[in-house]
Amino acid sequence: MAQPKSNEIVVIGAGIIGVTAALALQAEGLTVRIVDREGVAAETSFGNAGAFAFPEIEPLATPGIMRKAPKWLLDPLGPLSIPPAYALRIAPWMLRFWRASRKDRYVAAVQAQSDLMRLSQAALERLIARVDGEPFMRREGQLQLYEGEASFKASLPSWEERRRHGIAFDLLDSRDAIADIQPGLDCRFTHAGFTPGWINTVDPARWTDHLAGRFTAAGGAIETMDVRALRPVEGGVEVETGRGVLHAGQVVVAAGAWSHRLAATLGERIPLETERGYNTTFPQAGFDLRTHLTFSDHGFVVTRIGEGLRVGGAVELGGLSLPPNYRRADVLVRKAARFLNGFEPTSGTRWMGFRPSLPDSLPVIGRSSAADRVIYAFGHGHLGLTQSAGTAELVAALAAGRPPAVTVTAFDPGRF
Template identity: 40%
Template sequence: MGNRHFIVIGAGIVGISTALYLQKDGNRVTVIDGRDPGEGTSKGNAAVIATESCIPVATPGILWDVPKMLMDPLGPLAIRWAYLPKIAPWLLRFVANSGEKRVEQISITLRSALVQALAAHKELAALANQSLMIKDTGWLGVFEKDEKFQSYQWDLALQKRRGVNFQVLKKEEIRQFEPSLQPIYSHAVYYPENSFVTDNFALVQRLANHFIANGGKIVKADVTGFEIGAEGPTAVNAGGQSYPCDAVVVAAGAWSKKLSAMLGHKVPLDTERGYHVTLPNAQKRPRMPLYSGDHSFAITPLDVGLRFAGTVELGGLEAEPNYARAQKLMNHGKRMFGELDETGRSDWMGFRPSMPDSVPVISQGGRFKNTYFGFGHGHIGLTLGPVTGRIIADLAAGRDPGLDMQPFRIDRF
């Protein structure tokens, strides 16, 4: 147990989870973020606790897909031409991590954390009296085209090697399993271990409220720098104020790169821009989250409506959103479910903080021992948010986190 003062930079699912676990250990904790809790990427994700998601974004053959990414701005994986020069170094590392042996190693690393994710989610939800927000329904991947399902066999084989539990459904079983779908699907895979959160944004807000109720402090301000002593940071500068501390955690999502550099670590972090459409009055509600294997996006029945979320756009933090990508999700959704009521529809774009090897940074600092880092989760930020928080609290307390932390180190590149 500890009695230090930690400052956690970032109020998304990773930052708030980290704050709660540090607080649980008896530490005094202040969270600093320029936005309210959950207002970043945590607000718009697919809300799936995807414990099967051990396959990195870059897989064998991705190099040959790059030209397609450049030519199709509405494809599931796209690159904005104007951003290509800036992202080129990241992209080279991305492709370098796509070899078969490397992908095998990455899948082992990811799975080691993913198997702990649901327990960590349930621990925090119970702590904040929000257990009912987590639904253990599993999720269903559906495929309309035979060739897409055949290409997915590689994924299934890799998941099987990692011990992922799944069931392949026959065509006649799909609509019995999920009656809301149109009768257009020939193949489906059910993952019983996956769960989902009924409102991902509300969950972060409620966890933050519990943190405050137990003595935590949240400061709404942008961090501008650090005061560094002989042993590391002694204060965080934010909003024109200096906040003294004993230790710092950087969990600022897509904005973690600059902060990490200030603390002695140059990290190859970049951004995957993701989109969603939420229909509060859709009139269709699947029994569980779904995944379109043909078009690579998720469908989640949230308390706030039916959400279509996904796609990857490499375009940085500055470019305006391309909401034609959201409309494409909507078009695919109508094919899946038939007519949908779009009354009250909302479109959204957010920034997934992504490492080129698809492995998040969960690490103590190499330059300063009183610094800790939790960012770069890509598509599994909600999934690994609580387990990241628990691991950082373990590292801070000198406990064994229960998995090999070397692949998650901030200085691994």
């Protein structure tokens, strides 16, 4: 195995964050190598909902959310749950989550998320132009649906928050107005919010593969190997893998839900947890889906993937080791069959992905305090695809020694 030169940058992770960061680093004129234990888009970037959800600026840790915690334990199939077998282990993370839901921290998190979203939206357009990516995009907006006036009114503070941060949307209060955008919905959905700036990719795995192809065509290398530890050395970093030691000038850790394990080899404890998300993909749509649908009261979405449909969502805070509970995916499909008139789900493929999540719903983007030649880029929760291009530009600026386009203090790895 050829050894990277000491001035090379090794990016650990070939998901959407790692691949997009590698492309941005390459655009800086740097020599870059990606390593991943499975390969390009083999983990969470393979099967997510495919949404660039730029209007989603609210963190999961909202004021008052901890009052709902007991119900999470009692409903294993609800929109947000904690398996009882994992409850004790996640208790320290939940304490930090509660602290992050305080009003002052919530306001700061919304501002930081909004800044990163604006950068990511502009960065995505730059990336699309650079890699001829328009054929991989769907610009059809998103319809967020509510059952009844009470549910809709409860959502209005969130919409007002979006308005304050310059996000365009239309609020709809009639079934006819909803049907003009998406016909065929069950009559229970009486109100909605439509965000026209929402973008989807035709397939998140295909988009990541396309970017990886551009990276290798420009001279970048992608290798499959398991990274076990990082060690700072004079002038660089040693990367211990199952196939030997790599020597890099700098390292970018973008290994998703496994990233904290690498940080731990440097002596850093970063409270990364896993939002386990479930979905089912149907190869043929069977329903004329015209926009990304978000069923707000039920915690799931329906989106087009290729020529088919993907039904998925919900959050299960269950770590990396527990076996999947595919009943969660089945519950969502049964609901989708009730909500979409004429949709008959057959021949679906179930899937579970690990979303890397930090207590304040903000990613870690910045240099390790234990090794200044290691840059972290992980913890985006369910917004990894959405924030990939913006994160990549921030990583490239840090690696090149330039000031980043937005302040990264809120994303600092040492904030915990």
